Amino acid sequence: MVKQPYTQRKAMIDTMVEKKRLGNSDILVSAIGLGCMGLSEFYGKPVTESAGCRLIHRALELGVNFFDTADMYGSGHNEQLLASALKDRRGEAVIATKFGIVRKKGEYSREICGTPAYVRAACDASLLRLKTDYIDLYYIHRVDASIPIEETIGEMARLVQEGKVKGIGISEPSLATVKRAHAEHPLSAIQSEYSMLTRDPEAGMLSLAAELGISFVPYSPICRGLLSASTHKKGVAEDFRNSLPRFQGEAYENNRVIAQRLSDIATQKGCSLAQLSLAWVMAQGEAIIPIPGTTKIENLEANTGAAQIAITEDELIEIASILSQYRVQGERYTPEGMKGVDV
Ligand code: ATR
Numbered sequence: 001m002v003k004q005p006y007t008q009r010k011a012m013i014d015t016m017v018e019k020k021r022l023g024n025s026d027i028l029v030s031a032i033g034l035g036c037m038g039l040s041e042f043y044g045k046p047v048t049e050s051a052g053c054r055l056i057h058r059a060l061e062l063g064v065n066f067f068d069t070a071d072m073y074g075s076g077h078n079e080q081l082l083a084s085a086l087k088d089r090r091g092e093a094v095i096a097t098k099f100g101i102v103r104k105k106g107e108y109s110r111e112i113c114g115t116p117a118y119v120r121a122a123c124d125a126s127l128l129r130l131k132t133d134y135i136d137l138y139y140i141h142r143v144d145a146s147i148p149i150e151e152t153i154g155e156m157a158r159l160v161q162e163g164k165v166k167g168i169g170i171s172e173p174s175l176a177t178v179k180r181a182h183a184e185h186p187l188s189a190i191q192s193e194y195s196m197l198t199r200d201p202e203a204g205m206l207s208l209a210a211e212l213g214i215s216f217v218p219y220s221p222i223c224r225g226l227l228s229a230s231t232h233k234k235g236v237a238e239d240f241r242n243s244l245p246r247f248q249g250e251a252y253e254n255n256r257v258i259a260q261r262l263s264d265i266a267t268q269k270g271c272s273l274a275q276l277s278l279a280w281v282m283a284q285g286e287a288i289i290p291i292p293g294t295t296k297i298e299n300l301e302a303n304t305g306a307a308q309i310a311i312t313e314d315e316l317i318e319i320a321s322i323l324s325q326y327r328v329q330g331e332r333y334t335p336e337g338m339k340g341v342d343v
Pocket residue numbers: 035037038043219220221222223224225226228229230231272274275291292293294295296298299300302303
């Protein structure tokens with residue numbers, strides 16, 4: 001699809017977003033997906049079932065069919081919400097879910113598990129919650145470093161043979177893990193945090209994914225709201241961003257200055273900072289499919305519209321120049337949150 005200038009975007013908001021082939025598969029996904037996590041946990045209280053269903057139905061209307069969830073989001077609440085929204089529309093959706101982060105209900109602390117027995121049990125539990133007999137894309141949420149990756153992938157490959165899973169992915173893998181896993185069974189997606197403020201995947205992961213034909217799925221492409229007008233809810237216990245180093249004190253003030261500089265470019269361009277953030281991520285590679293999260297229909301519409309915003313070479317250079325003038329302060333997770341991030 002030829003990208004339109006933003007001035008024409010508003011008129012096109014109800015046109016369907018283009019589809020892309022998910023890596024090493026026949027699955028067609030929208031060029032921008034929907035991260036569903038925030039509907040259940042982490043950025044505030046869970047939304048009501050009716051509000052969640054309205055949002056998911058609006059996504060489908062806009063052509064957004066790629067829904068990202070995980071078994072641990074709200075201890076199953078997120079998968080159940082998707083099941084409810086997709087009750088009569090399963091065939092219209094591509095469901096990506098994940099296993100491997102084991103938490104007690106309501107607690108942030110976690111263990112990582114990728115043993116074959118656990119993989120199978122987690123898959124069956126997700127299928128039950130999702131009220132479906134197949135998962136389109138099944139991710140290892142975090143890599144279990146205590147066993148060879150081949151054991152985890154081997155069991156996932158058996159789930160593919162049995163028809164319970166269509167494609168396999170890994171979240172936050174290292175380069176070495178991707179190579180070993182892909183040799184065991186072709187990967188369809190790698191999901192890691194990636195945005196103008198989190199550039200780690202540029203150190204080899206984006207190019208490796210492209211070389212192996214694996215889609216790269218950036219989560220937190222708006223840097224959890226830091227690259228938007230909305231950011232976090234200070235003092236709200238359910239908003240876990242209050243515990244993240246990037247959202248605290250001087251680090252936060254510093255990071256908001258960067259966001260403001262980028263926001264000036266968005267204003268010149270006639271789009272929002274969140275939209276610029278998504279368009280920038282998509283401009284980094286053909287096979288990059290971001291999954292911004294939102295609880296609001298107006299933000300979903302704006303984010304979907306970002307698929308039609310082209311960034312010029314001059315704008316990319318201007319953004320690169322701003323980013324080179326600053327250092328993002330504060331780690332992206334606490335040490336607990338870094339468990340299983342495979343480096
Ligand atoms: P994640 O992948 O972790 O969900 P993200 O997509 O980078 O993170 O950012 C999600 C945050 O950005 C949410 O707090 C969301 O808030 P709402 O639920 O209020 O929308 C916010 N967000 C997403 N899209 C936005 C937009 N277009 N404008 C402003 N804020 C937005």
